Amino acid sequence: MSARYDPASAEPKWQSAWAEAEVFTATRDPSKPKYYVLEMFPYPSGRIHMGHVRNYTMGDVIARYKSASGFSVLHPMGWDAFGMPAENAAMATGGHPKDWTYANIDEMRGQMKPLGLSIDWSREFATCDPEYYGQQQALFLDFLEKGLVYRKNAVVNWDPVDMTVLANEQVIDGCGWRSGAPVERRELTQWFFKISDHSEELLSALDGLENWPEKVRTMQANWIGKSQGLQFSFPLTETTSGFDGIEVYTTRPDTLLGASFVGISPDHPLAKALEVDNPDIAAFCAECRQMGTSEADLEKAEKKGLDTGLKARHPLDPSWELPVWIANFILMDYGTGAVFACPAHDQRDLDFARKYGLPVIDTFFAQDDDTPVSNTAFVPPKTEKVTWVNHFAGLDVATGQEAIDATITYAETQGWGKGIENYRLRDWGLSRQRYWGCPIPVVYCDDCGVVPEKKENLPVSLPYDSGNESIDFSVPGNPLDRHPTWSDVPCPSCGKMAKRETDTMDTFVDSSWYYARFTAPRATTPTDGDEAAYWMNVDQYIGGIEHAILHLLYSRFFARAMNICGHLPDTAREPFDALFTQGMVTHEIYHTRDSNGRPVYHLPEDVSDGKLADGTAVEIIPSAKMSKSKKNVVDPLNIIDAFGADTARWFILSDSPPERDVEWTAAGAEAAYKHLQRVWRLADDVRQRSDEAAPAGGSEEDRALSRITARATVDVTAGIEGFAFNTSVAKLYAFTSAVAKSKASAAAKAEALRTMAQLMQPMTPHLAEEVWSMLGGVDLVAQAPWPKADPALLVEDSVVLPIQINGKRRSELKVAKDLPKDEVEAMALADPAVIRVLAGAIPKKVVVVPGRIVNVVV
RNA sequence: GCGGGCGUGGUGGAAUGGUAGACACAGGAGACUUAAAAUCUCCAGGCUUAACAGCCGUGCCGGUUCGAGUCCGGCCGCCCGUACCA
DSSP, rough: OOOOHHHHHHHHHHHHHHHHHHHTOOOOOSSOOOOEEEEEOOOOOOOOOHHHHHHHHHHHHHHHHHEEEEEEEEEOOOOOOOOHHHHHHHHHHSOOOEEEEHHHHHHHHHHGGGOOOOOOGGGOOTTTTTTHHHHHHHHHHHHHHOOOOEEEEEEEEEEETEEEEGGGGEEETTEEEOOOOBEEEEEEEEEEEEEGGGGHHHHHHGGGTTTHHHHHHHHHHHHHHHEEEEEEEEEEEETTTTTTEEEEESSSSGGGOOOOEEOOOSHHHHHHHHHHHHHHHHHHHHHHHHOOOOOHHHHSSSSOOEEEEEEEEEETTEEEEEEEEEEETTTSTTTTTTEEEGGGGGGHHHHHHHHHOOOOOEEETHHHHHHHOSOOOOOOOSSSSEEOOOOOTSEEEEEHHHHHHHHHHHHHHHHHHHHHHHEEOEEEEEEEOOOSSOOOEEEEEETTEEEEOOGGGGGOHHHTTTTTTOOSSSSOOOHHOSOOOOOOOOOOTTTTEEEOOOEEEOOOHHSSSSHHHHSTTTTSSSSHHHHHHHHOOEEEEEEGGGGHHHHHHHHHHHHHHHHTTTOOOOOGGGGBBBBEEEEEEEEEEEEEEEEEEEEEOOOOGGGBTTTTSSSSOOEEEEEEOOOOTTTTOOHHHHHHHHHHHHHHHHHHHSSSSSSSOOEOOOOHHHHHHHHHHHHHHHHHHHHHHTTOOOOOOOHHHHHHHHHHHHHHHHHHHHHHHOOOHHHHHHHHHHHHHHHHHOOOOOOHHHHHHHHHHHTTTTTHHHHHHHHHTTTTTTSGGGGSOOOOOOGGGGGOSSEEEEEEEETTEEEEEEEETTTOHHHHHHHHHHHHHHHHHTTTTOSSSSEETTTTTEEEEO
16 A cells, blocks of 8 residues: 555644744844735634635745745734624624634634644734724824824714614615615714825825736726816805805816706705705705715616706806706715716716706717717717817817816916816725724813823723623614713813713724734834834735725825824835735535525535535536635635645645636645645655665756756746746646656655755645655755756757748747747748748748747748 | 726636647546556547648637737626725
């Protein structure tokens, strides 16, 4: 019986060896360059899933590779531990969010450690640790002092039955998820970070983020949404509720002569004033407010409007009166909350105008077409010239941009409008009416007003943390509001009894600075100057594309704000030097049907050959993101139990490029396991032959294997450097086959396999240690330097050139690598296949790209 | 709705603008074995052909180029985000 590699015994053995040698403890070493690799930390849901395995394996490949390449590596792990699910679990099961969260963390840490990740666990923290959120409160107070935080009114989703604020996620088809009641929009006074003050900086600094994916930079730039436009007022024909005009902002002032009506948001102050006395307007606004706050819902909802009866004068012609409408698609958050509508040149305005019978006025036509607009708006191109019907600034034929610029200049000269820069980015509302979050450290005093808590009183602990009596999760709403004593505190300023803020912070705040905290996780200030200066920035950040905008933008803002307050050096205003966004892990979905024809889902482990254990055939839906509800999940622990962590790691890195989705298949996992066994068998075989004498000076076979090893080293390294781990894996497959086929001596094969162990170490660290130790490697392969290929072994002296005729491959030519172009051309034209295909035709030209291709053009 | 991305054999995918399908999975044939498992070898995009070879082929339509999976424009489909899910 042949021996086999046994991951179940080998993996814990090597994990202990790493722990004993403290290989992964990050230490400040001034003699080495540093490298900080960070994966987006997990929410402690209770179980790790394959997405986590993928994320942390990728980070681990980088961390181990950089460590072998001579860097002092920081690779920490923590927990994004505040948030709604803990409160929901408490409501559902009667436990406490804190107990639930920490139990989950223990569970997940226990599931992660068997993966053999090169993490410095001594730096671990959870954002719900009072030591962490207390420092976050200190940051908040510093931000407050620097004017980076303020209070204002903002709308939330309100469940009128449960009497509670709902997250967008908790609004299903416009109704509360528990009560089923239609939600309403309600205004509350809330805390905001002044991120909009930094719009320009957050935008322009994107240019410097060269190692971020282009798509993420584009998305952030569009989100910030800088625009150039005209702000001006439509005077009302008569002053109404104190309003004598309606201020609008437009990016297309060139279409002003196509104005057909003035539209205001249902949340516009004028609309609110009008609804007091007008039941129709009140009813319409109420209907508009019977809806969640999510932008996607608002924009996708049917467009509705109501004529207020008010009239506004066109700024270019006081005798031209436009109706004033309230329309549900106008957002109060953007611009001034009011627009002028130009149906001829904006599709949404056109649909609205057709629905309500409002006029459609063309102000220009495409140059080669003067057809009036019917049901498709002619959207003005900014760069192409168009023919104007009648442009007030005297334009006849001009591009949209020229017309916009001329219009703004004209308006400014005439004194009725002003060209301004506008940003779509809104300030970041951080108040949450929930228990399981970081308390906002302010007190409301009847005499002193809003008073910041004193830093020496931090952390402002949640009741459960501070030993206060328990709180009540049996009913919806914020338990901190209902707590009998927690909010009763002396005013930090005058000492009189006052009320503590009961809102907690958005969990995005927690994740906006954890990367900085990892550099000094036990410091008694948010960061430590020396540690931050050494370890920041994060050299490589890795996470899902779903965080492309909010988390990453908030983190960028926070790094700036922390810099302003002296918590981060100037060099760390952009916290992430390089970003990589990974794809999801997917799996086929299996289901049968119940008596009503509705799908009943089944776990992959319960399905084999398309059948359940009882023989029932399942329907198969193509691969989709793993989700508990569809049961298309594979528990990483089951894979580790069956095959070991290296198999899970190897498979998850194989096949799919890291930025794309990877489909988990049982067959693929088995194949990965087989390959690792094969590598081990090769090493075992060589070990048994280790006393064979090596030929003096090496045989030709030995030299060939050296060249193969050098080529593999270069290719695998390139794959890791280029975040193309799947190609590194493919090269390692080929390398393995080459070693297996090679007739080289045992000594030469041992040499090749030791290099293979080094190359595999970032991906399959346990097997790599096993092979390394079997073949006489010194110490741990985790501590061995990255292999270097001898350039002399990489030189190829001849090359195969494909010969194309008119771009179609017809033959090929093996030539010396540096053969002159004209000789290559002559050989190509003398090629029998070329002569046959040409059939006497005279080539017009011959393109020779040295070392690549020959193309004969006829 | 808006912003961004992706689309290549039966499947996952490879390919500095230069031989499309490397490397794998599933499949087929064979070796070894009493047998199975394990392992090893070979075949394999589609169509035509006895073979040589030829034609077609990277979601669809068009363009740039000696040459396009790759670049540009327009569509279709799917995915991510859309500010209180994390």
